Amino acid sequence: MELCFYNSKNGYLEAILRGFRSSFLTTEEYKKLTEADTLEDLKSILEDTDYGSFMMDEPSPIAVTTIAQKCKEKMAHEFNYIRAQAEEPLRTFLDYIAKEKMIDNVISLIQGTLNKKSPEELLSRVDPLGYFPQMKSITSMDVQNSHDDVLKVLLIETPIGSYFDKYLSTNTPNEKNNVSTLLNDMDIEILRNTLKKAWLEDFYNFIRKLGGKTEEVMGHILKSVADFRVLSVTLNTINSSLSLELQKDRNDMFPCFGYLYPEGTDRIRKCWNNETVHAALENYPMYYDLYEECKQFYMKNENMNENKLVDNNIKSLEDLLYVKLVKLCETAFDQHCHFGIFYAWVKLKEQEIRNIVWISDMILMNRKECIASIIPIFEPQTDL
Amino acid sequence: MGALDDSTPVPSRITLQLMKQRKKSAFQGYSLLKKKSDALFIHFREVLKDVVKTKTKVGEEMRNASFSLAKAVWAAGDFKGQIIEGIKRPVVTLSLFTNNVAGVKLPIFQVHIDPTVDVLGNLGVASGGQVINNTRENYLQCLNMLVKLASMQVAFFSLDEEIKMTNRRVNALNNIVLPRLDGGINYIIKELDEIEREEFYRLKKIKEKKLEKSDDFMAEEAVDEFDQNGYKRQDDYNSIQKDNDIIF
Numbered sequence: 001m002e003l004c005f006y007n008s009k010n011g012y013l014e015a016i017l018r019g020f021r022s023s024f025l026t027t028e029e030y031k032k033l034t035e036a037d038t039l040e041d042l043k044s045i046l047e048d049t050d051y052g053s054f055m056m057d058e059p060s061p062i063a064v065t066t067i068a069q070k071c072k073e074k075m076a077h078e079f080n081y082i083r084a085q086a087e088e089p090l091r092t093f094l095d096y097i098a099k100e101k102m103i104d105n106v107i108s109l110i111q112g113t114l115n116k117k118s119p120e121e122l123l124s125r126v127d128p129l130g131y132f133p134q135m136k137s138i139t140s141m142d143v144q145n146s147h148d149d150v151l152k153v154l155l156i157e158t159p160i161g162s163y164f165d166k167y168l169s170t171n172t173p174n175e176k177n178n179v180s181t182l183l184n185d186m187d188i189e190i191l192r193n194t195l196k197k198a199w200l201e202d203f204y205n206f207i208r209k210l211g212g213k214t215e216e217v218m219g220h221i222l223k224s225v226a227d228f229r230v231l232s233v234t235l236n237t238i239n240s241s242l243s244l245e246l247q248k249d250r251n252d253m254f255p256c257f258g259y260l261y262p263e264g265t266d267r268i269r270k271c272w273n274n275e276t277v278h279a280a281l282e283n284y285p286m287y288y289d290l291y292e293e294c295k296q297f298y299m300k301n302e303n304m305n306e307n308k309l310v311d312n313n314i315k316s317l318e319d320l321l322y323v324k325l326v327k328l329c330e331t332a333f334d335q336h337c338h339f340g341i342f343y344a345w346v347k348l349k350e351q352e353i354r355n356i357v358w359i360s361d362m363i364l365m366n367r368k369e370c371i372a373s374i375i376p377i378f379e380p381q382t383d384l
Numbered sequence: 385m386g387a388l389d390d391s392t393p394v395p396s397r398i399t400l401q402l403m404k405q406r407k408k409s410a411f412q413g414y415s416l417l418k419k420k421s422d423a424l425f426i427h428f429r430e431v432l433k434d435v436v437k438t439k440t441k442v443g444e445e446m447r448n449a450s451f452s453l454a455k456a457v458w459a460a461g462d463f464k465g466q467i468i469e470g471i472k473r474p475v476v477t478l479s480l481f482t483n484n485v486a487g488v489k490l491p492i493f494q495v496h497i498d499p500t501v502d503v504l505g506n507l508g509v510a511s512g513g514q515v516i517n518n519t520r521e522n523y524l525q526c527l528n529m530l531v532k533l534a535s536m537q538v539a540f541f542s543l544d545e546e547i548k549m550t551n552r553r554v555n556a557l558n559n560i561v562l563p564r565l566d567g568g569i570n571y572i573i574k575e576l577d578e579i580e581r582e583e584f585y586r587l588k589k590i591k592e593k594k595l596e597k598s599d600d601f602m603a604e605e606a607v608d609e610f611d612q613n614g615y616k617r618q619d620d621y622n623s624i625q626k627d628n629d630i631i632f
Contacts (some may be wrong), residue, residue, distance in 0.1 A: 108465060108466070117469075188466075188470070237513065314456075316459060316515050339610055357457065
């Protein structure tokens with residue numbers, strides 16, 4: 001039953017998305033990109049792929065950031081096409097995907113406005129996927145003087161207002177009118193990560209309500225994403241020179257779901273160095289292996305050799321997590337009639353953009369041998 | 385006897401003394417400056433070697449640093465804007481000291497890192513924080529090396545100037561002042577010798593002339609004796625007595 005209703009509502013969009021799926025860069029195209037010697041060559045090779053004439057109007061010396069921005073715009077364009085034609089509940093699902101980027105945009109706009117940057121400059125740097133029309137009002141927000149204005153803008157006009165609400169209520173239980181001081185003093189990064197945690201939990205609850213195949217597939221993906229977040233935050237704060245107060249804050253950034261929740265996160269909460277993390281992850285073989293592979297990167301070496309960073313064999317956690325995420329997203333495409341493919345497509349496109357940026361950087365730096373670090377998407381499996 | 389013109393000194397013993405003294409001090413100055421020039425040159429060669437070494441290292445380091453930046457962008461997305469927005473005070477400051485090398489004041493730059501300013505903050509706490517940290521360390525290393533290179537290059541140029549100047553003075557002393565002084569001294573000695581010879585000759589001549597005169601006189605008297613004896617003898621006797629120069 002579910003299947004036939006699904007097709008009548010969302011069949012067209014799923015078909016379009018599967019069309020997009022075949023537009024990912026293949027291994028031959030990546031090989032061609034590695035042979036480019038300048039960014040101009042790269043651009044012309046990309047024009048032969050599905051990216052087409054997306055960079056036609058750019059003036060001659062192209063920067064890597066322009067390439068990234070144009071790729072994101074193309075993806076946003078395709079995403080909005082799908083979103084415009086979606087019915088409920090797919091529409092809300094797609095909104096959730098966009099909200100992740102909206103959080104990033106809002107944070108960078110707040111930061112820019114606090115530093116009195118010009119609105120045009122700020123708006124040109126936002127992620128096009130997370131665009132919403134009320135963004136402009138943030139840039140004209142007068143943080144110093146009118147608290148009510150700030151509150152109104154942040155809570156009501158943005159689609160992510162509910163997450164702000166949660167943040168404000170946990171951090172300032174009594175003095176809601178000190179929002180502007182809060183904005184000025186607090187750490188932007190903590191705000192961003194708390195908002196993301198709230199978003200993730202909200203998303204998870206939404207798909208649980210949807211039920212069915214979507215819940216099965218997306219539930220697995222989101223739980224893994226939540227765990228990745230926990231691991232990231234832990235590893236990035238434990239060994240760094242960041243202050244100890246951060247270590248208390250980080251516990252607030254752990255989402256309240258996931259395979260590591262609740263015992264794992266509880267144990268990780270108490271970790272304060274490599275050995276404790278080691279012990280905490282013992283019950284989760286997949287994450288344990290992950291940690292084993294990348295912990296060399298995080299150890300404070302006694303014999304600190306500078307080549308640690310140039311050596312490609314030492315991977316950081318992010319490299320490994322990207323690989324895992326790509327695998328998860330690829331498997332999402334194996335099943336029909338669920339919304340997971342939309343999320344998976346967005347994530348895979350992001351990874352592809354990252355790959356292109358990495359290749360461009362390596363071409364600029366003349367280090368073509370390092371291009372192999374990119375993560376291939378939908379690599380054809382050689383069956384044994 | 386006066387000087388013929390300004391460049392030829394007055395030939396007297398006093399001026400000879402003066403010139404000898406000047407020559408001595410000129411020679412001393414020459415040897416001191418030569419020593420200074422040699423010391424500067426040794427330093428110069430050292431700095432040159434260091435500069436070449438550091439330049440190649442800086443090239444390597446910058447390469448590594450940009451590579452780690454690319455890695456950080458891979459791990460954490462484009463965080464440049466965030467960092468620029470988040471900075472309120474400068475972290476790295478330079479201070480200037482002077483170092484005295486063989487009399488030359490060379491400036492040295494020193495890097496001060498303000499540890500109270502936290503540039504990175506909590507950047508990348510959810511993704512890539514550690515990688516960003518590594519990038520920062522790489523770039524700091526690069527910066528230190530560049531500052532050292534800057535000090536060395538400034539030292540290089542100042543030493544170069546100083547060496548050129550010192551060498552000019554050394555050469556001037558050696559090729560112009562000393563020979564001139566030598567020439568002057570030789571001239572004075574020559575002149576003095578000549579004066580002495582002249583004096584000597586003059587005395588000799590006078591003596592000769594006097595002898596001649598007295599011989600002539602004696603000869604005349606002898607002739608007169610044959611002719612008349614009387615009063616001429618008296619006359620001669622008187623005239624002989626009047627000549628005080630002839631001492632019996």
